Amino acid sequence: MRYAILLLDAPYTSQAAHSALRFTRALLAGGHVVDGVFFYHDGVHNAARLAAPPQDEPHLVDAWAELGREHAVPLQVCIAAALRRGLLDEKEAARHGKQGFSVEPPFELTGLGQLVDLGLRCDRLITFGP
Amino acid sequence: MRYAILLLDAPYTSQAAHSALRFTRALLAGGHVVDGVFFYHDGVHNAARLAAPPQDEPHLVDAWAELGREHAVPLQVCIAAALRRGLLDEKEAARHGKQGFSVEPPFELTGLGQLVDLGLRCDRLITFGP
Amino acid sequence: MLLHTLNRSPRSPVLDQVLAAMGPEDRLLLIEDAVIGALPAHQGRFESVTGRVYALHEDLASRGLLALCDEAVRVVDIAGFVALTEECERTVSWY
Amino acid sequence: MLLHTLNRSPRSPVLDQVLAAMGPEDRLLLIEDAVIGALPAHQGRFESVTGRVYALHEDLASRGLLALCDEAVRVVDIAGFVALTEECERTVSWY
């Protein structure tokens, strides 16, 4: 089946990101297609390229990026939720006159319309909240 | 009296940061001394220098920085909580091999011992949670 | 005498925790989402601390709750919040 | 038939919301903090949906709750979670 994942909380703050990552890996292992992982609300912090968790804890940002690259799963970050939380890619940083950026590929900033589209296009949308 | 503030949630996600900012301003207006604002848990996101909220919403990061500068209030960010959440100053970014940084003065990364010290040294510690 | 602040709705189990922790003189200040607790329908939840419940004016006003606030709840503004923290020896926040 | 997931403790008012929203065939999967609801002491809260309550094995195990889990609760691992989402037409998450 075609699945989409909606993730609504940051790593380390709650377990939501850990659950979502494991579930997504299990989908792929089970032969399903994952059309996208959409990061909304505090879920946008999963794209924080500067995250430096302790070495003995799982690195969620890197794990999502690896999953996205290896399985060609789009990692879509709500741009409105991201900007107010300090998550900008190079383009948005330039547009807002900020030096430096905090989001990089394979994460992509995108609009909320993508979430609606994913939800209606896929067979299943599974949400992980805080 | 001498006050300390402990802030535990990010701006925009909950109202905690707004309440803490208003309360701190009211303390200063009332002639109290604020020995420090300590940012812990998701409160560390108040130091996100890349935050770009909509023009018609209050800019909490800038508001804290202005309060810190104008009233010489230390803005202390728990370093352990910050690193795992992608909030690094220039020094920590270099130490972790990251290009770019997400925290700048007047916010300062510091240890949790500062929170205990503030709490026991001041007459009052007021916490704002999510 | 301690001040307790609460920012969760009266349906939250956190309200049970703060009520258990309040001494006979302690005061309770409702802020943020907790000001919904100032509605008359919720006053039964605050029976054990009646007369010692405060609510933040600005948070009632922004939510359209100012006119609906029960008369047993004392309304204070942010300066009143500061005054409560001065009068009470310590403030414990419940969230 | 829908699958509902819950990640909050059984003392949370969110449990009332999910119970109100469950149809007669719907299933409930407890994950994260919600697996505390698998304790025998909490089974009264799940009376209306007995036999349709699942709990995630990994979350029970990490919390030391595996051996304490009520026998009315069906334990599934992450692959079982995936299977539930396949069988149910839609999944609604409560948090």
Next chain:
Amino acid sequence: MQDETPPADLLVILRHAPHGSSWLKEGLDVALVAAAFDRRVTLLFMGEGITALLEGQQAGPLGQKGTAATLAMLEMYDIDSLLVEERGMDELGLTSEQLMLPVRRVADAEIPGLLADHALVLNF
């Protein structure tokens, strides 16, 4: 009304009060975007989410906009299916006359059917 027209595409459940968190705003944003893309949207207000509909809301003391202005725009987006959980109304002690928009009260028993009838259900 609801019963005579085909079910909408998207059910957005709003369970959080205004001002206290961004959940309500972010849930409404999804509804508005879906409506702008010509999707039919139903809103269900549960629990404290019902207070989003109270008359007389204002900006917050730092100028936070809140969500009342967004709710007032729903009609422009052709979002006119506003449901409120009857039990939540009773627990808050509120009546429909105290709300800023016309709503339909739904009993607990109707809620499972609502969830089953929408192609997509998002919970905020």
Next chain:
Amino acid sequence: MQDETPPADLLVILRHAPHGSSWLKEGLDVALVAAAFDRRVTLLFMGEGITALLEGQQAGPLGQKGTAATLAMLEMYDIDSLLVEERGMDELGLTSEQLMLPVRRVADAEIPGLLADHALVLNF
């Protein structure tokens, strides 16, 4: 015991379960730092926070460490005043024998005095 020694400096209230959020870990971190600075610390486990003390906890499936190892170190930090809310124990249906560390059960009526007796109270 508790009653015969002078009150500790810091009361840390732990109300959250392990693994589900970082609250428990971050609350314990404050307690450990305070103890390392020679402050006397009392821990009060309330509600689901009590499950932090359950025997047999493991790492999470992604290798998340959890907090059981930290709790096992408390004695090294001279944090030996571990209190659990009696009502919370009853609601969970747990007995002291199921916990990994010796604790003192406190009745609701004792909790206000605990808060009043500590110079600093932090709630997690």
